[in-house]
Amino acid sequence: MIVQASAALSADGYTDDTSPGRLVLSHPADWQEVYRLRAGCDAVMVGAETVRRDDPSLLLKDPSLRHRRVSLGMSPDPVKVTVTRSGDLDSESRFFSTGAGDKVVIAAGDAPGEKLERLGRVATVVRVGVPVTAEEIVGVLETMGIRSLFLEGGSRLMTLFLTGNRVDLLRIAVAPFFVGESGAPRFVRAGAFPFGKDRRMEVLQVRQVGDMSVTDYSLSRRGTxxxxxxxxxxxxxxxxxxxxxxxxxxxxxxxxxxxxxxxxxxxxxxxxxxxxxxxxxxxxxxxxxxxxxxxxxxxxxxxxxxxxxxxxxxxxxxxxxxxxxxxxxxxxxxxxxxxxxxxxxxxxxxxxxxxxxxxxxxxxxxx
Ligand SMILES: NC(=O)c1ccc[n+]([C@@H]2O[C@H](COP(=O)([O-])OP(=O)(O)OC[C@H]3O[C@@H](n4cnc5c(N)ncnc54)[C@H](OP(=O)(O)O)[C@@H]3O)[C@@H](O)[C@H]2O)c1
Known part of the structure; x- marks a missing residue:
C-alpha cells in the first residue's frame, strides 16, 4: 500500500491554534490540490481527536472528482478511516454521517466493547492489538482491498505513521502566518523518526500554491x-x-x-x-x-x-x-x-x- 501524508502548518510549525474552532491554514488553491490527492486514494484517514475537534466530512466536494473516480472504476468516495483507543466517537459526527463511502474504525484491543458496538452500527469496526501500530493499520486496510491511503492528521496519527516508517510521500503546505501559542498542536509529537539529521528525506517538488509554500517529500523508493x-x-x-x-x-x-x-x-x-x-x-x-x-x-x-x-x-x-x-x-x-x-x-x-x-x-x- 502507498501511504501519503498531508498537513498544513503555520510558519511556526503549528497545525491549529488553541481556540475551540478550527484554524483555517489552507488557501483555497491548496484545498483544491488536497481534494484532488484525496480523490486519487482508496481511503482517507484522520485520528479520533481530529474527528472530535474538527468534525471533518472528508468528502470530495467537487462532483467532477467523484465522476472521475467512477470512470477509473473506483467507488465515488474514498473509504474514511479513523483509529481510537477510548472509543469516544460520536456516531452522528460528519465523519460517519456524510458521504456514501464505507467508514472504518480501527480500535485498540482494550477499547470499551459497548462503545465499539454502538460505532458498529455506522462503521466497520476492527479490533487490533495494544498499542495499535501503523503496520497493523496498513495490514487491516490491505485485507479490505485498500491500495492507497491518504493521511490528513492530526499530530498523533502523523507521529504514529512517521515513527513507524510507514509513510511513502509527505506533502507539507506552509501558511504565511504565525500562530505563536505554545499550547497549540504541532505537526508531530516527540518520537524516534527514521528521518533525522543523519538521514534526510528526498525533496521531490517545491511550489507556491496560492499564498502557501508546498513541499513534497519522498520517504521511500516506492514513494518516489x-x-x-x-x-x-x-x-x-x-x-x-x-x-x-x-x-x-x-x-x-x-x-x-x-x-x-x-x-x-x-x-x-x-x-x-x-x-x-x-x-x-x-x-x-x-x-x-x-x-x-x-x-x-x-x-x-x-x-x-x-x-x-x-x-x-x-x-x-x-x-x-x-x-x-x-x-x-x-x-x-x-x-x-x-x-x-x-x-x-x-x-x-x-x-x-x-x-x-x-x-x-x-x-x-x-x-
Ligand atoms: N493542519 C492540519 O493539516 C491538520 C489536520 C488534521 C488535524 N489537525 C489538528 O490536529 C489536532 C488533533 O491532533 P491530535 O494529535 O490531538 O489528534 P489526532 O492525531 O487527530 O487523534 C489522536 C487520537 O487518535 C487515536 N489514536 C492515535 N494513535 C492511536 C493508537 N496508536 N492507538 C489507538 N488510538 C490512537 C486516539 O484516540 P482516542 O483518544 O479516541 O483513544 C488519539 O487520542 C486538532 O487540533 C486538529 O485541528 C490539523
Missing part, C-alpha cells in the same frame, strides 16, 4: 516511483489527440535528480513521450546514464517512422530503470518494450495502481 509515475500519467492528458497513436506521458530523472518531462506529440507529430523527455535532457547537455524513465505506458519496441524505438533510446542512454503504469495493449503493434529493456539489463517495474488512469488518457482509442 509513485510520485514520478503519477506526474507522467498526468502529462498523458496534455497530449494532442491522435486516433492512430497512444497518449503517453514521461518523466526522465537523472542519477543526480534532474527532471525532464515529455508527452506524446509535444514538439513533433510523431514524437513519443519518452523521446520528448530524452530530447530535452540531450538539449540541456545532461547525461541520463543511471537515471530512471517513468512512463505512463510501456516504452515502444518498434517504430515505423524512426530508426530507434523508445526502448532502444533508453538503452542507448544507459538508463538504469524504467517504471511504467500499463503494458501497451496489442492494438496498433505487439509491444515487447519491457522484455527488450530487461534483456538489455535495465530494471523494469510496473505500478498497476495507476494503470486505469493511464488508460483513461486513451479513452478515445477504441481497443
Amino acid at each position: 516511483d509513485y510520485f514520478r509515475l503519477r506526474q507522467a500519467v498526468a502529462l498523458a492528458f496534455d497530449c494532442p489527440r491522435s486516433d492512430s497513436a497512444y497518449s503517453v506521458g514521461a518523466v526522465a530523472v537523472t542519477a543526480a535528480g534532474q527532471v525532464f518531462t515529455g508527452y506524446s506529440r509535444e514538439t513533433a507529430a510523431d514524437n513519443h513521450a519518452e523521446e520528448e523527455a530524452i530530447l530535452k535532457a540531450e538539449k540541456a547537455g545532461v547525461s541520463l546514464k543511471g537515471g530512471v524513465m517513468y512512463s505512463s505506458m510501456e516504452p515502444c519496441s518498434t517504430r515505423k517512422s524512426k530508426p530507434l524505438s523508445c526502448s532502444a533510446l533508453i538503452t542507448a542512454h544507459k538508463m538504469a530503470r524504467v517504471v511504467f503504469a500499463v503494458h501497451e495493449p496489442d492494438h496498433f503493434v505487439q509491444c515487447r518494450g519491457a522484455a527488450v529493456l530487461e534483456e538489455a539489463g535495465i530494471e523494469v517495474s510496473v505500478i498497476g495502481d495507476l494503470a486505469a488512469e493511464a488508460m483513461l488518457a486513451n479513452a478515445h482509442i477504441r481497443l
Whole structure:
C-alpha cells in the first residue's frame, strides 16, 4: 500500500491554534490540490481527536472528482478511516454521517466493547492489538482491498505513521502566518523518526500554491516511483489527440535528480513521450546514464517512422530503470518494450495502481 501524508502548518510549525474552532491554514488553491490527492486514494484517514475537534466530512466536494473516480472504476468516495483507543466517537459526527463511502474504525484491543458496538452500527469496526501500530493499520486496510491511503492528521496519527516508517510521500503546505501559542498542536509529537539529521528525506517538488509554500517529500523508493509515475500519467492528458497513436506521458530523472518531462506529440507529430523527455535532457547537455524513465505506458519496441524505438533510446542512454503504469495493449503493434529493456539489463517495474488512469488518457482509442 502507498501511504501519503498531508498537513498544513503555520510558519511556526503549528497545525491549529488553541481556540475551540478550527484554524483555517489552507488557501483555497491548496484545498483544491488536497481534494484532488484525496480523490486519487482508496481511503482517507484522520485520528479520533481530529474527528472530535474538527468534525471533518472528508468528502470530495467537487462532483467532477467523484465522476472521475467512477470512470477509473473506483467507488465515488474514498473509504474514511479513523483509529481510537477510548472509543469516544460520536456516531452522528460528519465523519460517519456524510458521504456514501464505507467508514472504518480501527480500535485498540482494550477499547470499551459497548462503545465499539454502538460505532458498529455506522462503521466497520476492527479490533487490533495494544498499542495499535501503523503496520497493523496498513495490514487491516490491505485485507479490505485498500491500495492507497491518504493521511490528513492530526499530530498523533502523523507521529504514529512517521515513527513507524510507514509513510511513502509527505506533502507539507506552509501558511504565511504565525500562530505563536505554545499550547497549540504541532505537526508531530516527540518520537524516534527514521528521518533525522543523519538521514534526510528526498525533496521531490517545491511550489507556491496560492499564498502557501508546498513541499513534497519522498520517504521511500516506492514513494518516489509513485510520485514520478503519477506526474507522467498526468502529462498523458496534455497530449494532442491522435486516433492512430497512444497518449503517453514521461518523466526522465537523472542519477543526480534532474527532471525532464515529455508527452506524446509535444514538439513533433510523431514524437513519443519518452523521446520528448530524452530530447530535452540531450538539449540541456545532461547525461541520463543511471537515471530512471517513468512512463505512463510501456516504452515502444518498434517504430515505423524512426530508426530507434523508445526502448532502444533508453538503452542507448544507459538508463538504469524504467517504471511504467500499463503494458501497451496489442492494438496498433505487439509491444515487447519491457522484455527488450530487461534483456538489455535495465530494471523494469510496473505500478498497476495507476494503470486505469493511464488508460483513461486513451479513452478515445477504441481497443
Ligand atoms: N493542519 C492540519 O493539516 C491538520 C489536520 C488534521 C488535524 N489537525 C489538528 O490536529 C489536532 C488533533 O491532533 P491530535 O494529535 O490531538 O489528534 P489526532 O492525531 O487527530 O487523534 C489522536 C487520537 O487518535 C487515536 N489514536 C492515535 N494513535 C492511536 C493508537 N496508536 N492507538 C489507538 N488510538 C490512537 C486516539 O484516540 P482516542 O483518544 O479516541 O483513544 C488519539 O487520542 C486538532 O487540533 C486538529 O485541528 C490539523
